[in-house]
Amino acid sequence: MTQTAETDFPDHGLFGKPIFEDPGARALSRVGVVDIGSNSVRMVIFDGAARSPAYFYNEKVMCELGAGLSETGRLNPLGRVRALAALHRFKYLAEDLGLPTLHAVATAAVREAKDGRDFCEQVKAETGLIINVVNGEEEARLSAQGVLLGWPGAYGLICDIGGSSVELAEIGGGKVGRRMTSPLGPLKLRDIKGGRRARKEHIKKTMEEMRDKMGPQRDRLFLVGGSWRAFARLDMLRRSYPLNVLHEYRMTQSQVRETIKFIEQNDADELRSKAGVSGSRMALIPYAMDVLSRLIRTFKPKDIAISSYGIREGLLYEQMPQRLRDRDPLIEVSRFAEAKDARLPGFGKHLFDFVMPLFRSAPEQRVRLIKTACLLHDVSWRAHPDYRAEACFEYVTRANMSGIKHSERVFIGLALQHRYRNKREGSRFNKLYELLDERGQEQAEILGKALRFGAMLWMQHDAAMGKLRYYPKKQKLELRLPKSAGPLFNEVAEARFNSLANAVNSEPKVILRG
Numbered sequence: 001m002t003q004t005a006e007t008d009f010p011d012h013g014l015f016g017k018p019i020f021e022d023p024g025a026r027a028l029s030r031v032g033v034v035d036i037g038s039n040s041v042r043m044v045i046f047d048g049a050a051r052s053p054a055y056f057y058n059e060k061v062m063c064e065l066g067a068g069l070s071e072t073g074r075l076n077p078l079g080r081v082r083a084l085a086a087l088h089r090f091k092y093l094a095e096d097l098g099l100p101t102l103h104a105v106a107t108a109a110v111r112e113a114k115d116g117r118d119f120c121e122q123v124k125a126e127t128g129l130i131i132n133v134v135n136g137e138e139e140a141r142l143s144a145q146g147v148l149l150g151w152p153g154a155y156g157l158i159c160d161i162g163g164s165s166v167e168l169a170e171i172g173g174g175k176v177g178r179r180m181t182s183p184l185g186p187l188k189l190r191d192i193k194g195g196r197r198a199r200k201e202h203i204k205k206t207m208e209e210m211r212d213k214m215g216p217q218r219d220r221l222f223l224v225g226g227s228w229r230a231f232a233r234l235d236m237l238r239r240s241y242p243l244n245v246l247h248e249y250r251m252t253q254s255q256v257r258e259t260i261k262f263i264e265q266n267d268a269d270e271l272r273s274k275a276g277v278s279g280s281r282m283a284l285i286p287y288a289m290d291v292l293s294r295l296i297r298t299f300k301p302k303d304i305a306i307s308s309y310g311i312r313e314g315l316l317y318e319q320m321p322q323r324l325r326d327r328d329p330l331i332e333v334s335r336f337a338e339a340k341d342a343r344l345p346g347f348g349k350h351l352f353d354f355v356m357p358l359f360r361s362a363p364e365q366r367v368r369l370i371k372t373a374c375l376l377h378d379v380s381w382r383a384h385p386d387y388r389a390e391a392c393f394e395y396v397t398r399a400n401m402s403g404i405k406h407s408e409r410v411f412i413g414l415a416l417q418h419r420y421r422n423k424r425e426g427s428r429f430n431k432l433y434e435l436l437d438e439r440g441q442e443q444a445e446i447l448g449k450a451l452r453f454g455a456m457l458w459m460q461h462d463a464a465m466g467k468l469r470y471y472p473k474k475q476k477l478e479l480r481l482p483k484s485a486g487p488l489f490n491e492v493a494e495a496r497f498n499s500l501a502n503a504v505n506s507e508p509k510v511i512l513r514g
Contacts, residue, residue, distance in 0.1 A: 038066030038109035038163025052333035066109035108164035136181025140167035142314035150402035156220035186287035221301035227288035247308035392416035418448020
């Protein structure tokens with residue numbers, strides 16, 4: 001059987017041509033970024049599908065450069081030593097990996113410290129790294145662009161919490177709007193005299209000033225930053241949430257308030273251990289949750305989402321041409337996975353056309369999930385046959401994907417599970433199924449059984465594949481096969497077709513033609 005890469009096909013209509021092989025996209029296939037923050041210094045190397053990159057390398061050192069800055073006006077001396085050591089290591093790793101350059105950016109601590117410029121000059125002299133020190137509004141813009149990398153159509157308010165500052169930015173229509181910075185980072189807040197009462201009063205006053213500048217922001221609130229992610233882990237712990245994926249994790253205002261009480265009423269060390277939060281991060285949670293409490297009281301967002309993407313992803317987004325920014329990251333990463341791992345790259349497109357008669361009334365958001373499932377239907381084929389169903393489910397629910405909600409991860413995972421297994425009773429993923437409503441579970445099962453059957457009809461790319469005709473009112477499901485494909489419809493294929501017909505509560509019928 002001849003294998004043809006999907007890039008050789010004509011335009012795919014609904015989702016356009018794949019872009020990851022385009023020279024402009026390939027130039028972004030491996031990019032190194034160093035983020036020198038007030039609390040941590042981190043290097044990330046992005047790799048893979050340019051629109052939805054994988055984290056080839058990710059390392060951070062908790063340096064606390066901004067500790068004591070409010071009192072001394074200078075970088076933390078010990079933090080400066082640790083940061084310099086980390087940057088030496090990162091530069092060495094980048095050179096060893098053959099990266100042409102590292103894009104280094106520094107935020108609040110370095111830009112505010114009296115010795116910030118001296119630190120940058122020392123780093124350049126010793127490592128060759130040129131640090132771009134960004135102002136508060138630029139930091140807010142880059143963080144907002146990071147969110148847009150994961151949510152191209154996102155709208156709402158971004159709140160990025162660092163060690164020394166908190167940035168706000170509004171997004172909508174793929175653009176970044178108003179933005180501002182404030183000295184509400186945990187390292188700054190813990191230096192405020194007068195205890196928690198004075199701290200909360202300071203937060204309230206500052207937040208009201210931010211509201212006056214930003215205006216009403218009643219849409220979604222996107223939380224960016226390590227302290228917010230740590231808070232989300234604690235919220236997951238309180239709720240016994242079954243999917244440990246932070247990106248796109250959702251909370252309501254009432255859930256935030258409940259988790260604040262939960263943290264205040266329980267032992268911090270015990271919570272830290274159970275939630276997998278570091279000691280240094282847990283120490284900052286009391287200050288971060290005071291900011292979050294006032295933030296939601298001030299802006300009253302309709303819902304709250306955690307974004308694992310921030311300033312580092314924003315730097316990558318900065319380098320993308322607009323045609324790449326406009327692509328759907330979920331579809332692009334799925335195409336990349338199919339091209340890399342499927343036995344027959346390109347068959348996902350034919351499978352999509354084959355199953356769509358079952359979903360003629362599906363909304364656009366569901367159609368893109370169906371497309372994703374078709375592209376990914378065969379990427380786990382190397383797993384042991386007894387575990388392929390589980391491997392598929394875990395692949396999707398835990399994969400580095402953006403532009404996808406947790407319930408949508410479960411939808412695709414469940415569909416792929418049914419692609420390799422007819423039934424799901426007794427699965428160890430039962431708690432995860434609860435993230436998807438009953439209708440969604442039914443649709444995922446139908447899709448999975450259609451994939452399971454359609455995967456048996458492998459044909460040459462220029463051959464006419466069988467077609468489904470679905471008549472829900474008449475409760476009939478027809479399979480129309482060219483006679484040349486008749487040998488493909490054996491007893492196993494017939495059993496799978498009958499199972500699909502049963503899932504849609506229809507009578508199966510096979511028509512050979514031509």
